[in-house]
Amino acid sequence: MSAPLPRHRSETAFEDFKLPLLRGDAIAEATRCLFCHDAPCVQACPTEIDIPQFIRKIASDNVRSSAKTIFEANILGMSCARVCPVEVLCVGACVYNQSDQPPIAIGKLQRYATDRAYEEGWKFFDAGESTGKSVALLGAGPASLAAAHELRRFGHACTIFEKRGTIGGLNTTGVAPYKMKSDRALSEVEWILSIGGIDVKTGVTVGEQVSLAELEREYDAIFIGIGLGADSALGIQGEDLDGVHGAVEWIESMKLKALDLTQINRAVIIGGGNTALDAARETIGLGIRSVTMLYRGQREVMSGYAHELHAAVAEGVSVEWQATATALHGDDRISQVACVRLDEHKRPISESEFVIAADLVLMAIGQSKLTSLFATLPGIEIAGGRIRVDAAGWTGRPRWFAGGDCTNGGKEVVNAAAEGKRAAQAIHASLQEGGHG
């Protein structure tokens, strides 16, 4: 169903950054949890996993129930345990941060319980009795997978349309390999699809192989979970040279294929978000000797997480703050990045030009939006490239719902999982009541 992965891929060079907990460690750590009332960690989790409860069940060695608590709230609990920025979510909210003890390793405990469920083949959920209703889901990333699983529990038939050959969205193609590799992401997809009744059609682009009108005709409801589009370009000279890539595109090829990096010694990453930080950590981790990030602003305003920057710097990445590229030079292949320093208003400072030698340049300045297609549908509103939805994920057009990066502009897997599930509940309500549709 999903295109098979080669055994050797560039990403397989990476070890897990956070090692799994052994049983004894897990029980000891779980026992430390205070079991807070109205716990701040739960409030910090977009999927509102009952964290104190799942941890208490680990402490009593009731791991199966612990895993069920997690998956009940978030069917992508296994991947979220690995890829969530817990430092700014649950772990960051742990009350131990206010004390002289370290916060509970919630992500590692969640990984302990969910990995165990995968190892043991525990399944907790059955599809509901068929309702005769069917839902189309556009995109096979975390939002659609979470939505489809929830819809199946209600008994609605699901069809996912995915333009790529690979299922799982950025979980498969974009997650930093020291957090999770693509084969693990695909095992999650398989685990979710095992509920049955989710038909995934890969290589199908909506608007080309299937039209919006057809979707409206064939399905009782439609969920848009298409994520973001291609990497944005800076619009400077030389972006078409060999060795210049969009970061998301390059990360995908690094995760799904074995790249030949033997001739690559110097990489420049342009951007200051989490994709830029991932690309920087990945290039240096793959043995590229010199990796430099170029960011227009100061450290304080960068959108990338501080803990990721800290790790990147510790691994040897250097950062040029308040600088940007003005042109990329080289004969067929990139050899130099022409740069200029910027003032606090991000305006070039005269005579501050400098040059960085590079044989790989990755553009991590954002991704284009794929939502223009839906602007043609009355009732669907696009703002800043994002599809606007209400709190339940409804677009405003009867029977059309949306969630994930295409509505939030690009957040975490756990946000997509939460939004997908929430939309599924709204879809179910609408199919029952006849509301919204």
Next chain:
Amino acid sequence: MTDLSTNTAGIHSPNPFWLASAPPANSGLQVQRAFEAGWGGAVWKTLGVAIQNVSSRFGGHTVHGVRGAGFSNIELITDRPLDVNLKEIAQTKRLFPRNPIIVSLMCESEQEWRDLINRSIDAGADGLELNFGCPHGMCERGMGSAVGQEPKLNERITSWAVRHSTVPVLVKLTPNVSDIVPHGLAAKRGGAHGVSLINTIKSIIAVDIDRFVPEPRVGALSTNGGYCGAAVKPIALHMVAALAREKSFGLPISGIGGVANWRDAVEFILLGASTVQVCTEVMLRGFGVVEDMVEGLQEYMRTHNFHSITEMVGKAVPAFSEWGDLDLNYETVAKIDASKCIGCQLCVAACHDGAHQCIHPVEGSRVPTIDEAECVGCNLCQIVCPAEGCIQMVKVDNGYASTSWNEHTQEGALIRPKKGVH
């Protein structure tokens, strides 16, 4: 300089920490290593009639990940030949003349008692401890707790022992009785020079929930064992204190039951013990635990300006009172120090679900608020609070004079209105 030396019923010890009569005091080599590690004295594992042990013999009670918070055994008295034990007692005494060896004994007829006592004293015993406490295996044969539970038997056998002994005699009491006092008094009537308590508590430590057999498992069966370890300390403290405050008792006490560190020892001493005996903590961690016990006790004595153990013995006994004498007008309420609160709200859950519903969350803050008009001052919030010093129980000046239930019922003294009754 603090003086840790003790005198329990005429048995002198360089410090109050003794090995209890148990597996750690089973052989000369063990006791010698214990003395080298710093133990003050040792009560040798009970000598007596011939026995045969089973496997397995021990069970542990794990609480929130802490293994051995409680402990149990179904081991009997020594299974080593009497001659070997006596030879090793003599050898150990020669090597460590300053450290008392108290020999624990258990047998049946007066003749047997006399013989064992004489041979123990010949070997160098500084004292004897009569094992009237063992609650498993021996009691079924009319010994151990079977004696300790019958004041008349206790008194009679104690009197035999005292008659035949030239060294102090301690009677080791069983906690498997409803009230310890008559049993302590029986030992006194028998002429005992002191008592040691508590022996282990009759128990089933756990059940193997896959095999459907209690633990410790001996093949397909199990039996009741003797419960001990940190978890039994509150029971032991009460029994020690009950004897210590009994005016007609007055014998020296060696305290036993859950002593795992110097702090536990201080508690036993303040409630009337002049020495403490330790088994479980040594079984779990080895003889080295005594170092902190000794040094911690020294530090405690230094900071509280005690110069000798004698000054400490029984210091908390006068404050161990009857419920009817407690001051009903003494009122406290909980106060939260917001600067120390970590926002876990365990106090909210505890107060709402387990107490009097007077601690409430506050919109926009993780620091709860206490409705002092409803707070009964029960302490539960302070007990669950993980932030040291965050919740304090503060005395309320309510204007009512100190009045006990006895004074209220007998003399009509005025008591304050009830709180938290809703």
